[in-house]
Amino acid sequence: MDGETIASLGECVLPVEDTDLLDVSCSNSGFISVLLPSGTWLSLSLSSSPSGSLSIAQASEPLRLQGLTFIGSTRTSEATLAALTSSHVLLSAVTSGSPMEIVTLLWDLRYGVLLAQQAIPVPSTLPRPKKHGAVLQLQVSPPSTSDSDSTKARTVSMNAILVLHPSPEREHQAESGSAPARSTVLVVPVTVPLKSTIAAAMGKASAGARWVSTKSSGPNSQGQGQTTRGGPEVSANARKALREIKAAIDGSATGSTIAAETVFFEYVKQQGKGKGATQGEGQTIPLEYPFVQGVLEFVLHPPSHLQGKTATYSQKIVAHLLGIRAISSSMVEGGILPALAERNDWGTVSLAMGSVTDLPENDIVSLLAQIVKVHASSDDNAMQVDSAPAPTAAPTLPAFLAQCVVYPFTPALQRTAIRKHLPDAADLVPVLTIIDGWIVQHTADDALLSASDNTVEAASLPPLEKVLAFLQSLLDASFLALLAHTPAHKLLRALTAHIQPALEQTNELELLCGPLEPFARAAAAKAKAQAEAKEGGKPDSGKDWRRKRKLAHEQAGMAVGLYQVEELVL
The missing domain is CATH 1.20.930 (Transcription Elongation Factor S-II; Chain A)
Known part of the structure; x- marks a missing residue:
């Protein structure tokens, strides 16, 4: 290629039996990799003869990948390749484990070793239909060359741009309760050797064991995926x-x-x-x-x-x-x-x-809205003496709300889901009433002094920090709607009256963390020892008794035991 002109050097047929290719990469040095839907990854080398003709040959043994969703399935868009330097190739795909992740793998295909990897969770806003999945596209920016100070080996730095977006072939009729589809752009900085060397590959043979299948395949297995989704797995x-x-x-x-x-x-x-x-x-x-x-x-x-x-x-x-x-x-x-x-x-x-x-936060809040409506209808039926109870197996609102509160969530997605499924302030009033009751139970004086091993209370009463985090997301999403709803004003004032003393009390109790920390450690160590003894545990290894002896020595040095208190009288 010279400026804007592309010159044809000839044609060359890839030695691949399967015509269904998932993705192909080609580096400046003529190293070609071909990824098949079955998970087979071929490595080829393109060269030119003095006469100008092109030839292609197998560069190394093919890899048979595993643990990725595109293998043997219709989700072929959930994998993408990008050539870097020499035989270094970047592969981005979705894992088939639980929880699902998007992995970016840096391979040296000449030696079949994994040099580096990075994983991130699949964004909850990225729709992945069962038939087609999402679309992953990988693009690498032009490299910048840098010389290492310690060696003469040269490395190049570049940015890999990974785009995640919904499949254009997904169903056009989106469900009313589904979250809005969003695309995500990720930038992955990459530093890779300019040339493939055996020195860089040494010691990396087991690094890619998770992604390479060790099962032997027949001579005709190339490109033939399993009929069951997941292929070789x-x-x-x-x-x-x-x-x-x-x-x-x-x-x-x-x-x-x-x-x-x-x-x-x-x-x-x-x-x-x-x-x-x-x-x-x-x-x-x-x-x-x-x-x-x-x-x-x-x-x-x-x-x-x-x-x-x-x-x-x-x-x-x-x-x-x-x-x-x-x-x-x-x-x-x-x-x-x-x-x-x-x-x-x-x-x-x-x-x-x-x-x-x-x-997803959208699914959880959607069910919470259903429970709120069931709760409201059951209250209406309770006002009618002759009416029969509603035939539903739905849980009570406090029980399901407790599960929603303790489940991990992203505040931004939680706020979006609340605005979507609980837009009416009247539906939020019973939720806030329950949350206010939990805060009162947590901040009561007798609750602070009661034993902490009450399993019945712990099962029905979420931790205070979880309750406050959920309350913050709810108020951030619906505070204006609650202000416009007159019956909610009394409840908002009650929440303020209960939360403010709790915050002041928390600030005062934080001052005791330092003095009480040794006693808390001693109590935790004793509880752990009792639990191990109750399990009828294993004999202590050499490492265990050395650790215990060191801990006992430290406690003796601090002069702090479980019930040991020193008093200085002047």
């Missing part, structure tokens, strides 16, 4: 179990899942027997991500997506998967919480709130 037993579960559900005219549950729990039992010796007694055997997602596709179809078909739902299977923390919200199209709420299975919703770590 799904074992033969898992594929067999999925086929049997699907056959059991399809063969039931009434939508019964009894046969499917039998197959599922038999597979889980066999997994435990096969790996019990290596995992140890009492440890849960992790299930493969594609297997869990495949099971959920069969037993947790959202009712709104079934057109005239009998709904299939297995509460036993879903509860078991939630109990072992094998489910992420993105495994179910539309989210796990909306799917369970459509089934009116609020008990499993409560279980999901305590075990799923990536629940």
Whole structure:
């Protein structure tokens, strides 16, 4: 290429049997990498002869990737390549583990080693439909060359720009409760050697073990992905179990899942027997991500997506998967919480709130709004003597609100969700009333002096810092609406009257942190020792007794014991 003119040097056919290529990268030195949907990553070298003809040859053994969502699935847009220098290639993709992350991997494909990696959580505002997923695009800025002071080896610094945006092929009819789709642009600074050297690759053989499959493949396996989503990650037993579960559900005219549950729990039992010796007694055997997602596709179809078909739902299977923390919200199209709420299975919703770590704020506040409406309707029915109670299995508002308060959230997304699903100040009044009651319980004088091991109170009363954080997001989102709602004025004044003394009391108690810290440490050490003794624990290793002896020596030096107090009288 000379200025604005591109000169053709010739044509060369890639030695790849599969015509379905996911992405291709080519560096200035002629190093080409080809990524296939099956997870196979080919390394090729392009060279020119003195006569001017081009030739291409395999540069190294292909890598077979694993642990990424694009492998063997329709989410081929969730992976992207960018050539750097020599045989250094940058790969960005979405992991298939729980919680899901976006990883950026720096590979030296000439030696098949991973040089560096970086991971970030998948943004909750990025829609990832089950069929197509999101779109990842990677672009590298022109490099700036710098010489190292200690060696003659040269490195280049550049910025990799990673763009995350919704798939253009996703469903155009967005649900009314879905969060607005947003694109994200990330800048990843990269410093990479100008040339690939064996010295830089030495010692890095095991760095990429998580992402490279060690399973052998046949000669004709190149480019042929597994039929089950997740490709090479799904074992033969898992594929067999999925086929049997699907056959059991399809063969039931009434939508019964009894046969499917039998197959599922038999597979889980066999997994435990096969790996019990290596995992140890009492440890849960992790299930493969594609297997869990495949099971959920069969037993947790959202009712709104079934057109005239009998709904299939297995509460036993879903509860078991939630109990072992094998489910992420993105495994179910539309989210796990909306799917369970459509089934009116609020008990499993409560279980999901305590075990799923990536629940979107939009889904949680949407369910809170539903509970508020149920709470309001139950109060109206209570005023009518002859009316029957509402036939609902929804939890009480204080119980569900407590789960919402303790669940981690991002304040900005929480405020957006509150404005969207709780725009009416009248719906916020019962929520604020409950929060005000919690603050009163926390700041009461007898609560400060009561024992802290009351498990019944702790289960129903969220921590004060969580309550105040949730209250701040709620007021930031709806304060103007509450000011315009006259019945809320008395409640706002009560909140102010209860919070102000609590803040003053907290400032006074902070002064005691330093003097009481040694006693708190001694009490914590004693509680830990009692817990270990109750478990009937293991004999102390050499490291344990040395640590205990050092701790005892330090405590003796400080002259502070659990009940040891020195008094100086003048």
